[in-house]
Amino acid sequence: MTIDHVAIVVKDLDATLRFYTETLGFQELYREVIYDQGVEAVGLKAGDSCVELLLPLDEASPIARYRGDSPTKLHHTAYRVADIEAALRSLKEKNVALIDERPRRGAHGNSIAFLHPKSTGGVLIELCQPSGARPAD
């Protein structure tokens, strides 16, 4: 298991992006609207992983309500797996509750699935099988 990305939900994408790139020195790797998740996502290169900034498209959505008035808030961790269907089958056999019983499409064509926080102790966990379409640099 490796960290694919750490996701941070934000209120002002441009201001947060300036902080992470100009102040902290991260490099922007991709920017994409993920309609399925209702967010605009910006990926920042962090070695072989990413810090992913998520701007909710709808301020009435659960992800915006989770963030609330905070300018930024840690949202989820995504772990990279080689075979997401096998991983989901294995977790289901271990009685882990899944938000997504089948993988769906994430950023740049990745296959992703969220585990249900009631089975993870409250932290939202995503599994992610890369499509190989993510820019490497």
Next chain:
Amino acid sequence: MTIDHVAIVVKDLDATLRFYTETLGFQELYREVIYDQGVEAVGLKAGDSCVELLLPLDEASPIARYRGDSPTKLHHTAYRVADIEAALRSLKEKNVALIDERPRRGAHGNSIAFLHPKSTGGVLIELCQPSGARPAD
């Protein structure tokens, strides 16, 4: 900038550790009491990064109050830097508020420093210069 670790504050270290190792398949890399931070920390190997589970030593501490009744909660992200003193100087010049103006000792002898959340948009960010003492496998 790479991700050194993602830290999760927990209520029941053994139960959380069982979930991350037996259910999710992570490998325990280190376990250490960090008195300076008031936590027992368990590092789980995630590629070249770690997921770090933090059990507060004192249930009246700020980190325990932050977690509250949740069994687990995302606490901070730590980014690896080559020269933490230079990184802190550079951030100070950019008017970033620092919790630690000078590095202090983290797990396995690392030099660490926290940025103040008022300058980061609310997410707690740690900088971490590895000592090289962390077990590699």
